[in-house]
Amino acid sequence: MEITFWGVRGSYPVPGPQTVRYGGQTSCVEVRSSEGGCLVVDAGTGLRALGQKLAREGGGAPGRYHILLSHVHWDHIQGLPFFEPAYIPGTTISVYALLTAADELQQVIGGITRHEFFPVPLEAAPAHFQYHEVEPGVRMTLGEFMVLPIALNHPFGAVGYRIDCDGTSVAYVSDTAPFTDVLHKQHFLRGLETLSEDDRRTLDQIRADLVKALSRCDTVIYDTHFLPDEYARFPHYGHSTPDQALEICVEAGVRRLVLYHHAPGHGDDLMDKIAKEYAEKGEALGIEVVTSFEGMAMVIGGAP
Amino acid sequence: MKVRFWGVRGAFAMSGREFLRYGGNTPCVELVTDDGQRLAIDLGTGATELAKSLMGTELGKGKGELHVLLSHTHLDHIQGLPFFTPFFLEGNHISIHGVDPAGTSLEATLQNQLAPHYSPLGGLENLGAHVSVETFQPGHRLVLGPFKISTAPVPHATMWTTSFRIEADRKVVTFLSDVEYPDPLAPDPAAVALAMGADLLIHDAMHPDEEYDLRRGWGHSPVSAAITVAEAAMVKRLALFHHSPDATDDQIDRVVALAQARTKIPLFAAAEGAYLDV
Known part of the structure; x- marks a missing residue:
C-alpha cells in the first residue's frame, strides 16, 4: 500500500505564507493498493486536487470510487462538491459514514449542496452517489481492502478506519479527543462537563476498542491538532495532542505514527519544531513519528 | 474611507506558493471610515484573518459592534463564519445583513451551516456574542452607522446575489461580485446605476476572456464585463475580484496587463494585504 496526503489541516483551509510547506488544505488522504485499488479517506478541501489527479489518470472515463468519511463536519466534507470525477457521467461514488443523527446520510451529505450553499446539487451531478452507513466494529470488504470502522471520541461522533491490504495495515484516527474527558456527546459543549459513571465506562470501552x-x-494517522497547552484550554473541542496519540500507539504496538489534522494557526516554523520534538520523543519510545505535510507520499509496510 | 481585501479568491480557498501575492482566501472585504468605524462584506475564509485583526479592537474585549453584509450564502462567502472569533466573545453585538435565499430564510440557512452534523457550534444561539440576522428586500437602502448603502439584485446563474453601493466619508465603493449578466458585453443598467461615479468598483472578474466560453452560465463574469460596467459607470478605479482558484499569481499578472491595455479606467487585481485609500 501507498498513501498520499492531499490535505492535512484541521478546521478550515489556511492559505498564505505560513502554510506553504505543510499545506493549507483540510483532511483528505488517498490510499492505494499495490494492484492500484484506491480508497479516499475524508473529503476535506484536499479532495479537489486529488479529484483532478484521478480524473486525469482516468482520461475522462467513468470510474468507481470509495470515500470513507470520519464524520461530516465541514472540514471533512467541503471538497466533495469540487471532486472532478463527480462530473464524469457513468462514475459511481460510494460514500461511507457514521449515522450520527436521525437524518439519512444522503440528506446530510447531499445537504452541503443545497441551493443556498452551492450552485449544483450533488444529486444533479452526472456521477451516481451511493451512501453507506458504517458501524464501528463491523468489517467491510471494499475491493482488495479490508476496512474496520472504529468508534472515536468527538462531539456528535466520528469513526476511524483500520485498512488492511497487501499484507500490511494503515489506520486513520481523526477526529478524536483523548478518552479521559467528557465528549462523544450529542449536544453543544460550552466546556468540560462532569462525567457520569456511564460516560466513563463508555470512554474506557472506546479507548480499549481503539487500542485493540x-x-x-x-502506520497510524492520528488527529494531533493541539499542543498540550492548547489542549488544556480547549479540551471540549474534540482533538488530541501528539502525546496522547503516542500513548495510544505505543500501547497498541504501532510501528509508525503520523501527526495529522494540524491546527490552522500552526505555521510552518512551528510545525518544524513539533516534527523535530515528537520525532525525538518517538525515538525514545521505539516508535517512528512523522509529521504529515500536503503532498507527502508514504509506502506502508516499510521498504519492499 | 479605506478598504482592505482579506479574501479575493472565488469558489475555493487555495494555499501554496503560486497564490501568495494575490492571496488564496475566499471573499471578505473590510471598509473602515476615517474615524475608525467598520463594515465587513462577506465571510469567506478571509474572515478568519480579518477576525485576528479585529481582536485588537473593542471586538477583542467583548465591547464591539460590527455590521456584516452578505452578498449571498454560497459556501465560499460564508465558510469563515464558524471561525470568526468576534462571534465567540460575550458582549459583542454583530448583525448580519442579507437577502433571504429563495424558498428559505437567511437565518435558517446560517443555522443549517452550523447544524450539529456540520459544526460543533450547533447553532447561532451558541455563539457567545449577540448575533442578529437582519434581512431586507433586494433594492432596499440600508443605513448602518456611517455607511449609507444601496442594494440591487444581480443575476448569478440560477439565483440572484445582492450587490452594494456603499457611501461614507463622501466616497463610494461598489461591490458587484458573483454576477453574470445575460450579455456580459452590454452594460447592465442596474449594475451601472449602482456603480455610477464610484471611487472604487469591486467587480467579479473570475474568468479571463479567452476562457469565458467554457464557463458561460456558471454565474461569473469575464474580465471584459467588469471593464464594460466600469466604463459605462465612469468609475474612478476598478478592482478585479473573485479570482479563479486555478489562477496563479503570474496568470493574474497577465490578466491585469491585458485588461489595462484595453481601458483608460485605472484598474488592479484585488489582493490580500494592506489598507487602501478609496
Whole structure:
C-alpha cells in the first residue's frame, strides 16, 4: 500500500505564507493498493486536487470510487462538491459514514449542496452517489481492502478506519479527543462537563476498542491538532495532542505514527519544531513519528 | 474611507506558493471610515484573518459592534463564519445583513451551516456574542452607522446575489461580485446605476476572456464585463475580484496587463494585504 496526503489541516483551509510547506488544505488522504485499488479517506478541501489527479489518470472515463468519511463536519466534507470525477457521467461514488443523527446520510451529505450553499446539487451531478452507513466494529470488504470502522471520541461522533491490504495495515484516527474527558456527546459543549459513571465506562470501552483495533498496525494517522497547552484550554473541542496519540500507539504496538489534522494557526516554523520534538520523543519510545505535510507520499509496510 | 481585501479568491480557498501575492482566501472585504468605524462584506475564509485583526479592537474585549453584509450564502462567502472569533466573545453585538435565499430564510440557512452534523457550534444561539440576522428586500437602502448603502439584485446563474453601493466619508465603493449578466458585453443598467461615479468598483472578474466560453452560465463574469460596467459607470478605479482558484499569481499578472491595455479606467487585481485609500 501507498498513501498520499492531499490535505492535512484541521478546521478550515489556511492559505498564505505560513502554510506553504505543510499545506493549507483540510483532511483528505488517498490510499492505494499495490494492484492500484484506491480508497479516499475524508473529503476535506484536499479532495479537489486529488479529484483532478484521478480524473486525469482516468482520461475522462467513468470510474468507481470509495470515500470513507470520519464524520461530516465541514472540514471533512467541503471538497466533495469540487471532486472532478463527480462530473464524469457513468462514475459511481460510494460514500461511507457514521449515522450520527436521525437524518439519512444522503440528506446530510447531499445537504452541503443545497441551493443556498452551492450552485449544483450533488444529486444533479452526472456521477451516481451511493451512501453507506458504517458501524464501528463491523468489517467491510471494499475491493482488495479490508476496512474496520472504529468508534472515536468527538462531539456528535466520528469513526476511524483500520485498512488492511497487501499484507500490511494503515489506520486513520481523526477526529478524536483523548478518552479521559467528557465528549462523544450529542449536544453543544460550552466546556468540560462532569462525567457520569456511564460516560466513563463508555470512554474506557472506546479507548480499549481503539487500542485493540490498532494492534500491531504498521502506520497510524492520528488527529494531533493541539499542543498540550492548547489542549488544556480547549479540551471540549474534540482533538488530541501528539502525546496522547503516542500513548495510544505505543500501547497498541504501532510501528509508525503520523501527526495529522494540524491546527490552522500552526505555521510552518512551528510545525518544524513539533516534527523535530515528537520525532525525538518517538525515538525514545521505539516508535517512528512523522509529521504529515500536503503532498507527502508514504509506502506502508516499510521498504519492499 | 479605506478598504482592505482579506479574501479575493472565488469558489475555493487555495494555499501554496503560486497564490501568495494575490492571496488564496475566499471573499471578505473590510471598509473602515476615517474615524475608525467598520463594515465587513462577506465571510469567506478571509474572515478568519480579518477576525485576528479585529481582536485588537473593542471586538477583542467583548465591547464591539460590527455590521456584516452578505452578498449571498454560497459556501465560499460564508465558510469563515464558524471561525470568526468576534462571534465567540460575550458582549459583542454583530448583525448580519442579507437577502433571504429563495424558498428559505437567511437565518435558517446560517443555522443549517452550523447544524450539529456540520459544526460543533450547533447553532447561532451558541455563539457567545449577540448575533442578529437582519434581512431586507433586494433594492432596499440600508443605513448602518456611517455607511449609507444601496442594494440591487444581480443575476448569478440560477439565483440572484445582492450587490452594494456603499457611501461614507463622501466616497463610494461598489461591490458587484458573483454576477453574470445575460450579455456580459452590454452594460447592465442596474449594475451601472449602482456603480455610477464610484471611487472604487469591486467587480467579479473570475474568468479571463479567452476562457469565458467554457464557463458561460456558471454565474461569473469575464474580465471584459467588469471593464464594460466600469466604463459605462465612469468609475474612478476598478478592482478585479473573485479570482479563479486555478489562477496563479503570474496568470493574474497577465490578466491585469491585458485588461489595462484595453481601458483608460485605472484598474488592479484585488489582493490580500494592506489598507487602501478609496
